[in-house]
Amino acid sequence: MSSAAALPAPRGGLLRGLSDFLLRRPGAYLALLLVPPLLWLGIIYLGSLFALLTNSFFSIDEFSGTIDYTLTLSSYGQLLQLANFDIVIRTVLMAAAVTLASAVIAFPIAYYAARYAKGRMKAVFYLAVMMPLWSSYLVKVYAWKLILAKEGIVSWVADTLGVTVVLDGVLALPVIGGPSLSTSYIGTFLVFTYVWLPYMILPLQASLERVPGSLVEASEDLGAHPRQTFRHVILPLALPGMIAGSIFTFSLSLGDYIIPQIVGGSNLFIGQAVLIQQGTAGNIPLAAAFTVVPVAIMGLYLWGAKRTGAFDAL
Amino acid sequence: MRSDRASRPLKLAALGGLLFLHVPLLFVFLYAFTTEEKSYQFPPPGLTLKWFGVAFARQDIWDAIGLSLKVAALATSVALVLGTLIAAALARRQFFGREAVSLLVILPIALPGIVTGIALRAAFNLLEIDYGLLTIILGHATFCIVVVYNNAVARFRRLSGSLVEASMDLGADGFQTFRYVILPNIATALLAGGMLAFALSFDEVIVTTFTAGQQSTLPIWMLSELVRPRQRPVTNVVAVFVILVTFLPILAAYYLTRDESQHK
Numbered sequence: 001m002s003s004a005a006a007l008p009a010p011r012g013g014l015l016r017g018l019s020d021f022l023l024r025r026p027g028a029y030l031a032l033l034l035v036p037p038l039l040w041l042g043i044i045y046l047g048s049l050f051a052l053l054t055n056s057f058f059s060i061d062e063f064s065g066t067i068d069y070t071l072t073l074s075s076y077g078q079l080l081q082l083a084n085f086d087i088v089i090r091t092v093l094m095a096a097a098v099t100l101a102s103a104v105i106a107f108p109i110a111y112y113a114a115r116y117a118k119g120r121m122k123a124v125f126y127l128a129v130m131m132p133l134w135s136s137y138l139v140k141v142y143a144w145k146l147i148l149a150k151e152g153i154v155s156w157v158a159d160t161l162g163v164t165v166v167l168d169g170v171l172a173l174p175v176i177g178g179p180s181l182s183t184s185y186i187g188t189f190l191v192f193t194y195v196w197l198p199y200m201i202l203p204l205q206a207s208l209e210r211v212p213g214s215l216v217e218a219s220e221d222l223g224a225h226p227r228q229t230f231r232h233v234i235l236p237l238a239l240p241g242m243i244a245g246s247i248f249t250f251s252l253s254l255g256d257y258i259i260p261q262i263v264g265g266s267n268l269f270i271g272q273a274v275l276i277q278q279g280t281a282g283n284i285p286l287a288a289a290f291t292v293v294p295v296a297i298m299g300l301y302l303w304g305a306k307r308t309g310a311f312d313a314l
Numbered sequence: 315m316r317s318d319r320a321s322r323p324l325k326l327a328a329l330g331g332l333l334f335l336h337v338p339l340l341f342v343f344l345y346a347f348t349t350e351e352k353s354y355q356f357p358p359p360g361l362t363l364k365w366f367g368v369a370f371a372r373q374d375i376w377d378a379i380g381l382s383l384k385v386a387a388l389a390t391s392v393a394l395v396l397g398t399l400i401a402a403a404l405a406r407r408q409f410f411g412r413e414a415v416s417l418l419v420i421l422p423i424a425l426p427g428i429v430t431g432i433a434l435r436a437a438f439n440l441l442e443i444d445y446g447l448l449t450i451i452l453g454h455a456t457f458c459i460v461v462v463y464n465n466a467v468a469r470f471r472r473l474s475g476s477l478v479e480a481s482m483d484l485g486a487d488g489f490q491t492f493r494y495v496i497l498p499n500i501a502t503a504l505l506a507g508g509m510l511a512f513a514l515s516f517d518e519v520i521v522t523t524f525t526a527g528q529q530s531t532l533p534i535w536m537l538s539e540l541v542r543p544r545q546r547p548v549t550n551v552v553a554v555f556v557i558l559v560t561f562l563p564i565l566a567a568y569y570l571t572r573d574e575s576q577h578k
Binding site: 015016019020022023026030033034036037038040041042044045046047048049051052055105106107108109111112113115116123126127128129130131132134135136137138139140141142143144145146147149151152153155156194197198226247251252254255256257258261262271274275278284287288291294295298 | 319320321324325327328330331332334335336338339341342345353354355356357392395396397399400402403407409415418419421422424425426427428429430432433434435436437440452455456459482487488489510513517519520523533536537540541549553556557560561564565568572
C-alpha cells in the first residue's frame with residue numbers, strides 16, 4: 001500500500017531511548033509535561049501573589065515614606081477608616097447592582113437562544129454574544145463615553161423626544177445623579193452592565209440548555225400558568241448558571257478601575273484606590289491590603305457558589 | 315400543549331438585549347467620520363475621511379501598534395507551549411494535585427486583573443527587574459495560558475486513545491507519534507486558542523498598566539487618550555481599527571472550533 005510507504009522509519013538512538021523511558025515511567029512523563037508550566041505559573045504568578053500578600057502586612061513610615069518591614073495589621077486597620085471603608089462599600093454595592101441587572105437582561109437572550117433558536121439561528125445567537133464579549137474592552141468603554149457625554153447621543157435622543165426634563169430629573173437625583181450621565185454613577189452602572197453582560201449570558205444559556213423540555217411540558221400539562229412554570233421549574237434549574245455568571249460579573253466589577261475612571265463620579269472604587277495608593281501615594285502596603293479585599297470577597301463568594309453546584313454550569 | 319413559538323414579550327426582550335450589546339459599537343464607526351474635533355456632539359455636524367489620513371501619519375500610533383503586535387506574538391508563543399503541555403497532562407489522567415493545577419491555570423483570569431497586575435509589579439520590584447518588553451510579556455503570557463489550555467484540553471479529550479496506540483503498535487516512538495498523529499489532530503484547536511490568546515493580549519490594558527514601563531502598547535495609548543483627550547477623532551479611527559483587528563481572529567477561531575461547540 002502506498003500509505004505504508006509514507007510511514008516514517010522507526011528510529012534508534014537517544015530519542016528512542018528517551019521515548020521508551022517515558023513510556024515505561026508515566027510519572028516521569030507527567031512531570032516532564034507539567035514542570036515548565038508549573039514553574040512559570042508557580043514562580044511568576046503564585047510568587048507574585050505571595051509577595052503582594054506579604055506587602056499588605058508591612059506598613060509605611062509616615063515621615064520618610066519608606067516601607068517598614070515589620071509585620072503589622074496597620075494597613076488593614078486603615079481599611080476600616082471611614083473614607084476607605086466607604087470605597088469598599090461603594091464597590092460592593094455597585095458590583096451587586098451590576099450583577100442583578102446583568103441577570104435580568106441576560107435571561108431573555110439566554111432563554112430564547114437555549115429553547116427556541118435552532119440551527120443557523122443558534123449560530124447567529126452564539127456569535128452575537130461572543131463578538132461583544134471578545135471585542136476590545138477599551139473600545140466598548142469608549143463607545144459609552146460617546147453615548148453618555150453631555151452633548152452626546154442620549155441627550156440628543158432625549159431632546160428629540162422632548163423628554164429632556166426626565167433626563168434632568170434623573171440626573172438631579174442625589175448620590176446616583178451628577179452633572180451629566182458620563183460623570184454619574186448611573187453612567188458607571190450602565191457601562192459595567194454593558195461590558196460584563198456576555199459573561200452572564202453564556203453560563204446562563206448553558207444551564208438553560210440542560211432544562212429538559214419534558215419538564216416544562218409536564219408543568220404545563222399539570223395546569224401551571226406560564227409564570228408558575230417559570231417560577232417553580234425553570235428558574236430553580238437555571239440558578240446554577242446564573243450564579244456561575246454572577247461570579248464573573250461580580251469579580252470583574254470589583255477589580256475594575258478603568259470604567260469608573262472614565263465614566264463616573266469623583267468618588268473612588270477599590271481598583272482606583274489601589275492604583276492611587278501604589279502610584280502617586282506610594283503606599284504599597286495599603287494598596288496591597290485593598291487588593292486583598294476583592295480576593296477575600298471572591299473567595300467567600302466562590303465557596304458559597306460551590307455549594308450550589310454552580311461550577312458544573314461553567 | 316407544547317409551545318414551540320416564543321411569546322412576543324420574550325422575543326422583544328431578547329432582541330432588545332442583543333441591540334443593547336451591539337448598537338453602542340456602531341456609534342464608534344460613525345464617530346470616526348465626524349468633522350467635530352472638540353466634543354462628542356451628536357449628530358455629527360458633518361462627515362469626513364480626513365482623520366484616517368491624520369491617524370495614518372502619526373508615528374506614536376504606529377509605534378504602539380508595533381509594540382502590541384510584538385507582545386501579542388511572543389506572549390501567544392509562550393502560552394501555546396505551556397498551555398498545550400498542561401492540557402496534555404490534565405486531559406485524561408487522574409493524579410494527586412490535578413485539581414490544584416487546573417485551579418492554578420484559571421486563577422489569573424478568575425482573580426480581578428488589578429490583583430494580577432499589582433502582584434506582578436510587586437514581584438518585579440522585589441527582583442529589581444526593569445519594566446519593559448520582558449515584563450509586559452511575562453504578564454500577558456500568564457493569563458493567555460488558560461485560553462490555549464481550554465481549547466487544547468477539549469480537543470485532547472476528543473482525540474481517540476486508540477489512534478495513539480495504533481501509532482505505537484506500528485513502531486513509532488513517542489516523538490514521532492506526537493509529530494505525525496497528535497499534532498495534526500490538535501492543530502486547529504491550537505490555532506484557535508492561539509488566535510484568541512493573541513486577541514486577548516492585543517487588547518489587554520489592566521495588567522499592562524502595572525507591568526509596562528515608559529512604552530505604550532495600543533490599549534495603553536488609547537487609555538491615555540480617553541483620560542486626557544488630545545485629538546478625539548484620531549482616537550475614533552484607532553478604535554475602529556482595533557474593532558476590525560480583533561473581529562477577524564475571533565471569527566476565525568469560531569469557525570475552527572465550531573464542531574466542538576455544537577457537540578457540547
